Amino acid sequence: MKTHFIAIGGSAMHNLAIALKDKGYQVTGSDDAIFEPSKSRLEKKGILPPEMGWFPEKITSDIDAVILGMHAHQDNPELAKAKELGLKIYSYPEFLYEQSKNKTRVVIAGSHGKTTITSMILHVLNFHQKDVDFMVGAQLEGFDCMVKLTQDNDFMVLEGDEYLSSPIDLRSKFLLYQPNIALMSGIAWDHINVFKTFDDYIEQFRRFVASITPGGILVYNEEDAEVVKVVEDAENYFRKIPYKTPEYEISNGKVYLKTEMGDVPLSVFGAHNLLNLEGARHICQTLGIMDEDFYEAIMSFKGASKRLERVEREDKGTLYKDFAHAPSKVKAVVKAFCEQFKNEKKYGFLELHTYSSLNPAFLEQYDHAMDGLDHAVVFYSEDALKIKRMEPISAELIKEKFKNENLKVFTNAEELHAYWNTLDKTQGVYLMMSSGNFGGLDLTK
Incomplete structure (x- = not known):
């Protein structure tokens, strides 16, 4: 079976592409940007696109299935060609x-x-x-x-x-x-x-x-x-x-x-x-x-990647990272962390990174989400707001919605990193919650 992936580089899409390659299918794909680890994994299987971009000429009438990823747009030229040829177009779950x-x-x-x-x-x-x-x-x-x-x-x-x-x-x-x-x-x-x-x-x-x-x-x-x-x-x-x-x-x-x-x-x-x-x-x-x-x-299950995952630090400090960003997830993870380390000084960092978490109308869902931590920090990038074409959010609004007057709020990655560098990571325990990377913060150092 011959399959073509439009937006092959996504975390889900590239895994499906590899699975089909392992099953014996003929697999091709395109994307306008592919990052690690997707890039290396696709390259190892021989299905990494030779160049980035969209190429309608890749879409031919002998393709049995076109698999369309969320990263692609409705006006994608390869999608248009697939429709023109009457090919079967599947979503990932379909x-x-x-x-x-x-x-x-x-x-x-x-x-x-x-x-x-x-x-x-x-x-x-x-x-x-x-x-x-x-x-x-x-x-x-x-x-x-x-x-x-x-x-x-x-x-x-x-x-x-x-x-x-x-x-x-x-x-x-x-x-x-x-x-x-x-x-x-x-x-x-x-x-x-x-x-x-x-x-x-x-x-x-x-x-x-x-x-x-x-x-x-x-x-x-x-x-x-x-x-x-x-x-x-x-x-x-x-x-x-x-x-x-x-x-x-x-x-x-x-x-x-x-x-x-x-x-x-x-x-x-x-x-x-x-x-x-x-x-x-x-x-x-x-x-x-x-x-x-x-x-x-x-007994031997250590957790899924980025779900209260222990990070090995050079200084042997205790630090966990979690993919939590939605309010219910943040509350559950903070509660678990505080229960597990009740006798330690606890530092918690949350990056507001998604469309939902950066929406002022949704922020009230985070009420008391960081309670129980000795030091709580919220970071969001003003650049991210600009990219998403959203209005600026004040630090005062964040504190009000989180119902936490002692919350530290950073909107600039350099200032966050400077604060991070003042902390002795061998003292206390650290919880880092984000679907992003805190502006490129290296959690191992």
Whole structure:
């Protein structure tokens, strides 16, 4: 099968391209910019575009599938040529469904926790040598590529994202998967550039639940009121399995899960991660993994990339980075960090980087998000606001919306870096939360 990727360099797109190459497909692609690690990984597989840009002449009538990434625009010249030739154009999730429509599809959804839960499930299955197809949005220890597609596997585990499918397909990605088994971890308003009201956002999850195949299974977080309401209002037929935070304790800095089989030591921490773990356990049960086998495997799970990930520093200081940027994620991560290091001086840094987090109307969702930290810092780039054509935000407004008068606010990367350099990283513990990079800050030094 001959496939062509428009915007092949994206974190998700390049993994799919590699998976198809490994499956034996003929793969080509284009992009106007490709960064690491996508660039090296595509080059290693021999599918890195020889030059950057869009080339309509690459689009020929013998292409079986054109896969369109979100990075491309509606007026992309290669997309126009594909339409002109009448080629089949897939969004990323649409193509994944096409590859898995004869398999049992397990879809993990939710505003937060979906990457970690998917990673936990894959870790356990891999530990017990249970082979499945999969797609997950973060790098996971023990896996070379974050997409796997085969002819023979019976199951496919998919991280289900509620964001748009492609520039020409404005459906939420997870609406295309039609899960046989699903999990919903939580609902907290996000992506306000797309979903203008909270009800618009919740509607995507209502539709997701409605898309579960008849007689399927939904594992859901019974501690989340919005999730419970969506599940209770559902009119289609499926089996409902609730889960909640399991009992645990912290002893000498180590987290122990309290189970009928005794205390299980873990390599992750935070109540939100224990809740994620419980959801993963229930999904693994539906896939034939007994609890004792789940606990044996989960002890060695160290977390998904950038999810409370310990950074090795030259000075041996204690620093964790997390992808958290949405309010619900920030609150959960800060709470976990403060609980884990309650006897240490705690420094927390948050970069407001996304369209939603930089929108003044959305900032009130961050109320008390940084509470519990001894020193809290918020950074956002005025240049980022200009690029997004958004109005400036004052430091006073940030403090007001966060309801934290002691908050330090930086809008200039050089000033943030200068402050960072005044801190002795061997004293106290540090939490860095961002989907960006704090203006190029090197966290290892």
